[in-house]
Structures are given as C-alpha cells and as structure tokens.
Amino acid sequence: MRAVDALMECLKAEGVDVVFGLPGGANLPTYDAFYDAGIRHILVRHEAGGGHAAEGYAKATGKVGVALGTSGPGATNLVTPICDAMMDSVPVVFLTGQVRTELLGTDGFQEADTIGITMPIVKHSIMIQDPREIPRAIHEAFHIARTGRPGPVVVDIPQDLSRADIPYEPVTDVRLPGYAPTTDGNQKQIRLAAKALANARRPVLYVGGGVVSAEASTELIELAEADRLPVTCTLNGLGAFPGVHAQWLGMLGMHGTRAANYAMDEADLIVAIGARFDDRITGKLTEFAPHAKFIHIDIDPAEISKNIPAHIPIVGDAKNILPRLTAEYRALGPDAGRLEEWWRRIDGWRERHPLSFADSDGPEIKPQYAIQALYEATGGEAIVTSDVGQHQMWGAQHYHFPRPRRWINSGGLGTMGFGLPAAMGAKVGCPEETVVCISGDGSIQMNMQELATCTQNGIDIKVFILNNGYLGMVRQWQELFWDRRYSAVEKGQWPDFVKLAEAHGATGLRLSDKHTLVEDMRRAIATPGPVLVDVQVTAEENVYPMIAPGSAARDMVG
Numbered sequence: 001m002r003a004v005d006a007l008m009e010c011l012k013a014e015g016v017d018v019v020f021g022l023p024g025g026a027n028l029p030t031y032d033a034f035y036d037a038g039i040r041h042i043l044v045r046h047e048a049g050g051g052h053a054a055e056g057y058a059k060a061t062g063k064v065g066v067a068l069g070t071s072g073p074g075a076t077n078l079v080t081p082i083c084d085a086m087m088d089s090v091p092v093v094f095l096t097g098q099v100r101t102e103l104l105g106t107d108g109f110q111e112a113d114t115i116g117i118t119m120p121i122v123k124h125s126i127m128i129q130d131p132r133e134i135p136r137a138i139h140e141a142f143h144i145a146r147t148g149r150p151g152p153v154v155v156d157i158p159q160d161l162s163r164a165d166i167p168y169e170p171v172t173d174v175r176l177p178g179y180a181p182t183t184d185g186n187q188k189q190i191r192l193a194a195k196a197l198a199n200a201r202r203p204v205l206y207v208g209g210g211v212v213s214a215e216a217s218t219e220l221i222e223l224a225e226a227d228r229l230p231v232t233c234t235l236n237g238l239g240a241f242p243g244v245h246a247q248w249l250g251m252l253g254m255h256g257t258r259a260a261n262y263a264m265d266e267a268d269l270i271v272a273i274g275a276r277f278d279d280r281i282t283g284k285l286t287e288f289a290p291h292a293k294f295i296h297i298d299i300d301p302a303e304i305s306k307n308i309p310a311h312i313p314i315v316g317d318a319k320n321i322l323p324r325l326t327a328e329y330r331a332l333g334p335d336a337g338r339l340e341e342w343w344r345r346i347d348g349w350r351e352r353h354p355l356s357f358a359d360s361d362g363p364e365i366k367p368q369y370a371i372q373a374l375y376e377a378t379g380g381e382a383i384v385t386s387d388v389g390q391h392q393m394w395g396a397q398h399y400h401f402p403r404p405r406r407w408i409n410s411g412g413l414g415t416m417g418f419g420l421p422a423a424m425g426a427k428v429g430c431p432e433e434t435v436v437c438i439s440g441d442g443s444i445q446m447n448m449q450e451l452a453t454c455t456q457n458g459i460d461i462k463v464f465i466l467n468n469g470y471l472g473m474v475r476q477w478q479e480l481f482w483d484r485r486y487s488a489v490e491k492g493q494w495p496d497f498v499k500l501a502e503a504h505g506a507t508g509l510r511l512s513d514k515h516t517l518v519e520d521m522r523r524a525i526a527t528p529g530p531v532l533v534d535v536q537v538t539a540e541e542n543v544y545p546m547i548a549p550g551s552a553a554r555d556m557v558g
Contacts (some may be wrong), residue, residue, distance in 0.1 A: 003131040003161060004033035006168040007095075010138040011039055013170060016066055018042060018057065018428055020050035024070025025110060026097030029163035042428065042457055045449035047074050049421040051081020052447065054092045056425030058085075059408045060383055060433075062215065064145050065092040065425065071099050072110030075156075076117065080415060082152050083121040087412025088236060089213055091150035093141045098127075100160040114156045123151030131164040135171050143174045148181030149300040150213055181299060185316030187324070193271070193295045193312045194328035197229075200269035202291075202342045205229050206252065206281075209236030209411070210274015210298060211318050212404040217241070219322035220273065226326050228339050230346060232260040234275055235396055236411040243400030249346065250355070253281040254547045255393040258353035261545075261553035263346055264289050271295045274318050277307040278412070287552035297321055353545070355397050360538070363513040367391065367466045367537040370517065371398035374436065374464060377521035382434040383426050385409065387419035387443030390472035393543045395438045417446025423461040424454055434462075434525060441467040441491050448500070454530040455505035462524055462531045468539045469493060476542045481549075501532035512536040 007030065011019070018040040023031040034041050044050035047069040054065030069078045075096040085092045098104070099111045115127045124144045126137045134157065141153040197203055211220050217240050224231050224247055231241045232252040241248055250257030252264055264270065270292045275281070282288040285307065296303075296310035297318060304313045314321055357368040371394045378384075384399055386392045386409035401407045408426055410418040423437035444465050454461055475489040501508030507527050511520050511534070524533050544558025 001165065001168050002029070002033065003134045003164050003166050004029045006135050006166060007138060007162070008033050008037035008039060009168065009170070010135050011066070012037070014139065014142045015063070019066040019068055020044050020053040020057075020425065021068025022047050022050060022070070022074060024074050024097060026071035026099055026159045027068060027074070027095075027157075027162070029159060030068065030095070030097065030157070042453065044421070044453050046447065047077035048080055048417065049424075049447045049450040049453065051078045051092070051094065052084070052415070052418050052421035053425035053428070053450070055081060055085055055090045055418075056385060056408055056422030057429040058090050058092055058425075059422070060405055060426035061429040062405065063429070064142050065090070066095065067092060068095045070097040070110065071114070072112045074110075075112055075114040079118060079121070080413075082118055082154065084410050084413040084415045084418065085152035086121045086123065088410065089150045089209060090152065091145040092152045093145050094152060094154045096154060096156045097162070098156050098158040101158045102160075104158070114154065118154050121152075122154050123149075125154040125156070128155065128157045128161055131161040131166045134162070134166070135168060136174075139171045139174050140176060143176070144179065149210075182301070182315045183299065183317040183320055185297070185314045185321040185324070189312055189314045190321060190324050191328050193314060194325055194332060196269055196293065196295060196312060197271065197329055198332040198334035201338050202266060202268040203229055203339075204249075204263050204267045204270050205231045206264065206270050206272045206275055207231060207237045207240050208234045208273065208275025211237060211240040214274060214299070214318040215404075216274075216318040216322055217404045219319055219326070221245075223322050223326045223329070226329050227334060227336055228343060230263055230342075232256070232263065234278070234281060234411070235409065237275065238396060238407045239401035239404040242402050244402065251396055254283070255397065255543050255545065257355060258545055258556055259346055259349040261547065261556060262349050264292075265553040266345070267292045269293050269295070271297070273297045273322070274299075276303045282307065283547045284550050284552050360514065363515055365512065365514045365517060365535060365537045367394050367468065367541055368398055369514055370464070370466055370535050370537055371395050371438070373514075373517040373521055374438070375399045376518050377525060378434060378436065382406070382436045383408065383430060385419045385423040385426060385435070385437045387437070387439040388414045388416045389440045389443055390476065390541075390543050391438050391440045391443075391466040394466070416443040419443060420461075420463055421447050421450045423463065424450055424459050427459050427461050436525070437461060437463040439463055439465050440472060441465055441469065442471045444497075445495075451501065451504040451506050451530055451532065458529070460529055462533065464521070464533045464535055465497060466537045467497070467534050468537050468541065470539065473543070475540070479540070479542070497532055497534040506530040506532050508532050508534070510534040510536065
C-alpha cells in the first residue's frame, strides 16, 4: 500500500481518534489518505492553533495528541506549540510534510530544515529517508512521546516518500535499546526519604505537573494523609491535590499564596514530586528555602539537582514511588504531634494573609471577582484552559481545582494565544465536559481565528475575556519596576469582540455588571455552541501577592 495509507493504519493502531491540521503541497498525499481512513480530522485556521489544540487534547485526556502541518511555513508555524509541549512535558506527535527528496538542500519552494529548526525543542525527531521506515517511525514516535517524561516528537516526511508504495506489515513491538526510562525508583532511596520525612518537623510536599502526567493524584493524597503533611502545587500541578483540602496551602511561586511561599521558606524538608524548581518557584536561587533539605522525585534524571541540589534523589515514576514511600513512612510510626507547632505557624499565615482583593462598591467587575463568579457559575467542575497573563494568575489563584486535568495552560513557555485552541482540543477529547477558556484581550487576538474552527465543527466551548484594555501583566511590571512608563501596552477597546464573535458564527456577549455576573455567566455556559464573552474589568488592577524578580519568598509584596 501507499506509505501514507500505512501511516493511517499506524495512527489507528495507536488509538488516534482525532488529528488537528492544515493541508499544503508537501503533505497532500497524507490528506488524500485521510479521505478514506476514517480518522476524524479537524481543519484548523493556523498551524499554531492546531498544535495547541493537540496539546489541549493531550492535557485533558492523558492521551497523545496529533498535529499536522505542511513543509516550510506550515512546519515553522508549529515551532511554538512544539516548544510549548517540550517545556510543559506534553505528549504530542507532530507530523510535518517536507519537499521531495531531490529538492532537499536546494532552497526549494516551501523548504525549511524542520529537523534542524526543532532539534533543541523536541524530545525526539525523525527524518524519514526511506518510505519503508514510516510505520516503525510512527510507532516509535508515539512510544517516545508518551513514556518516561512525556514530550513532543516530530516526524518529517518528504512528499515523494509519503506516496511511495511499500510492503506493509503491522508493527507489534517497539524496542529502542538506547531509550529505557527508569520508572521504579530505588528502594533504598525511598526508605531514606521516608526516614527523613518522619524526622522532619517542618515538611512541605512541593508538587508539580509530573504528578498529573503520572496519574498519581490518588497516591499523592494518600501520602499527604498518612500524616498531616502540608501540600503546595506549581501552576502546572494545580488539581493534583484537591484545592479545597484542609492540607492545601495554595499555589506557590511568584504569584502564589503567602502561606505556601512562607512555608517553603521556613521548611526543614521539602519533598519535590514531579517538579523542576523553575525560576518562577524559587525566586532568587541562593535565597530559596535556606533551612531545607531536599528529596527530589522525578522521572527525568536530568532535572534532579539541575537547579537545587537534592539530598535524596529518587529517579522514577511518581505513581510507582509514592505508594512505597507512604508504606515506608507509615511503617516507621512517626510522631504526628511533632507537626502541631508547624501547623500553628501555617494557620497563622493563612489567617493573616488570605488571598484577597479590594472589591468594587458599584457594578464595576474586579477581575478576581470574575474568576470567583466563574467558579460559582460552573460549580467548580469545568475543564478550564487559560491564556497567559494576569488572567492566568487570577484563574490559578481563585478557581479551586478539585482534581487533575481540569486546569490546562501554558506554564513554562508562557504562550499567549494558547487558551482558545487548547480549549478546542480539550472539548474534542472530553465532549461531555463543560470546557471554558479564561483569556485576556491581548492573548485572545493571537489565535482567535480558531473560533471559526469551533463553529464549523460544533465544538461547544465558552471563552471569557477579562478585558482591561491592556497587555495587563506587562503593564503591571511597567507600573511596579519601570516608573509607570507605559510603553506599547494599551490595547484600547478594539476590536468589538461581540461583533467579531458573530462574524465567526459564534454567540457574542458583553458583561459589565458584577451584580448579575454569576447568572450572566451561567446563561453564557448554557447557550448552545461556541460563546465568546467580553467581561469588562477594572483597567489597572494588579496580581498580588507577588515575589519581585530576584527576590526571596519571604520578601513578597502586595
């Protein structure tokens, strides 16, 4: 059969039920194969939208997402989603077309060195050089994307090779001798970690997105409840531990709670689980958690001691390691009373420094209240995607995620324009769920064209724009650190989002009264089809609390 028909058989064998893509000259044979393949294809308006949709699908379902682009600009438009997936450990296979083999290196029409361009931002990449390689390459790509630390894999396929006839036999085994992620964790190290935890008087469990990727939320809760261990999560870890649990300190980091950051600052033992000590967490590295010893559990050995030296490193899958750590900890019979003074200190911070804001007296909508209203309108049960900026931080602070895979955003790369297409992918992957996107008037305009994709395909998402007329986070930094010299941050009130929604075939609404906001949001969520809601919020509101860049957690402001 044709190599592209074999490719379709491979996708079906991998359980692929939907792909997001855009056709062009170099991937036309692939699109011809889609005609008869029986795999759902969603035609996006821009390859970046397709890449982020595949990310949203992967984050919501835990399955591998698939995005397609043609050669040249099609592939380069996928660079941002590829890098985003790499930074946030998202399993996505990117299939790119390439010019015919005789044109490689000639600067042919729509030629770009896709492998060379993406090499620093992929988990792995494969350049097809023989059409018979395609079936095994596809299965290897999926295997690499989903195992170990998940990540993006690029498969670049020259057009002439994709349409060649090959003898096809199903690939039933994938063996990669040079690729063998460690998943079990060393039992001796786990035993040492349990002893350290049993002796700690000021412990904190510091949880990242790796716990979500490992499907280890239940195991995390069991460890935390084996004693009264305080838990804090990174931006990408939100939902790994219930946001309403008594032992939940809130998110930590630059815009985290004071209780979480102060606890990290005074801890004598920090157990990092699937987290990488990112700069948004640590602040000034030399001032980070100065009294603590560190247990670091991660499936990627390259992350351990990369930024913060680990006293007890454990390489492996959190789902395998956490139950054994819990068992070892319980077997030691630690004195629960040793934590009473620590909790008195934490509860004092919680009482003195709750997440709060000065609400308006009249109908003006404060953005923090808008998130609280959305939480009430959805009952806290929606899958929430986010763009990047102030609205993202307010969403993380004020929407209390009860379980994993309910909060989908761009963490490491901080990609504006991520939210809407990610919501599209999440809704395709979880059609029975309510999916809402929190965006800003800046971010939404970067990939808003995918609203037409949603309308065409009946993808029922609800987008809430916190519209303050600014690139809000940049404006906040200019206010705080650049003497209010507002340079190139004012967006004004353009475009008219209601009219623009209608032009895309969606429903457009504008909300400006906080007194009716919850009911108005409920009505928007109940409206059939894609809905774009322009929520007019306070123009110059800042995200607090905040660790200023280069500062320590104990020096939080706001």
